[in-house]
Amino acid sequence: MAGTDQNARSSSDSATDSTPVSVSEAVDRRMSCRAFLDTPVADEVIAELLVKSSRAPSGGNVQPWKIYIVNGETMNRFRKRVAETDIEPPGYDIYPAKLWEPHRTARFELGEQMYALLGIAREDKAGRLERMAENYNFFGAPAALFCFLDGRMLPPQWSDCGMFLQTFMLLAVEAGLATCPQEIWTTRSRLVADFVGAPDKLMLFCGMAIGHPDTDHPVNRLRSERLRLDQFVTWVD
Numbered sequence: 001m002a003g004t005d006q007n008a009r010s011s012s013d014s015a016t017d018s019t020p021v022s023v024s025e026a027v028d029r030r031m032s033c034r035a036f037l038d039t040p041v042a043d044e045v046i047a048e049l050l051v052k053s054s055r056a057p058s059g060g061n062v063q064p065w066k067i068y069i070v071n072g073e074t075m076n077r078f079r080k081r082v083a084e085t086d087i088e089p090p091g092y093d094i095y096p097a098k099l100w101e102p103h104r105t106a107r108f109e110l111g112e113q114m115y116a117l118l119g120i121a122r123e124d125k126a127g128r129l130e131r132m133a134e135n136y137n138f139f140g141a142p143a144a145l146f147c148f149l150d151g152r153m154l155p156p157q158w159s160d161c162g163m164f165l166q167t168f169m170l171l172a173v174e175a176g177l178a179t180c181p182q183e184i185w186t187t188r189s190r191l192v193a194d195f196v197g198a199p200d201k202l203m204l205f206c207g208m209a210i211g212h213p214d215t216d217h218p219v220n221r222l223r224s225e226r227l228r229l230d231q232f233v234t235w236v237d
C-alpha cells in the first residue's frame, strides 16, 4: 500500500555512500531515482563505469549497445533543445496494447504508490502530467546516457542491452551514484538521435539519468513492489 513502510525507504539506505558493496547489496540498493541533486558527475567516473559495464554478457558476444553520453554543458544545451520541441510518436510500443494480469496491476500500483508519496491525487491530471514531464528533465540529473542499437537487431540483442544497462546501474550504486532507466525517451527519439548525432541505422532503446540522489525528496522513498515467486516461477516435477 502506498505510503507504508514497506514501500518507503529511509534516506539512510539509498545509494549514496560509496563504501564497498556486495552484489546482493547493490541489487537491493539500486532503485529508479526520480529526483537528483545538481552535483556534477565527472566524465571519467562515467567512462570507468562504461568500461566495467562492457563485461556484461551478450549472445554471441555481439555487444550490440551503442551508448551516447550527455553531461555538463552539453546537458544544458540538450535541456534547451528539449524545451523547444514537442513529443513525437514513439519509436516503438513500450507495452503491449492491452497489458494483462498480473502485469497490469503491477504497473498501475507503481504509479499510485509514486503519486501517493508525492501527494498528487488521482483527479489531479495536470499534477500527474507535470510530474511525468520531469522525465524529460532527467529528474534534474546532471548526466545521462542514451542506449541505441542497430535497427536490424532482434529481441535477443535488445535483451543484451538490458544486461549492459543493469550492469551499469549496479556499478553506479558501488560508485555512490543513482540512476533511472527511461524508455520514455522513445517519444523524443528523433530529437535525441539528431542531438547526439546518431546515424539513421541506429534505434533508440532508452535513456538513463545519472547523478547523485536527492535523498530528502519523497519520490525517492518509493520501494517498488515485486511479484511473489508463485506468480512467476514454476517448479517442474
Ligand SMILES: Cc1cc2nc3c(=O)[nH]c(=O)nc-3n(C[C@H](O)[C@H](O)[C@H](O)COP(=O)(O)O)c2cc1C
Pocket (backbone or CB within 6 Å): 030, 031, 032, 033, 034, 110, 135, 180, 181, 182, 183, 184, 185, 206, 224
Ligand atoms: C528499460 C526500462 C525503462 C524504464 N523507463 C522508465 C521511464 O521512462 N520513466 C520512469 O520514471 N521509470 C522508468 N523505468 C523504471 C521502472 O519504473 C522501475 O524500474 C520499476 O518500477 C521498478 O522500480 P525500481 O527500479 O525502483 O526497482 C524504466 C525501467 C526500465 C528497466
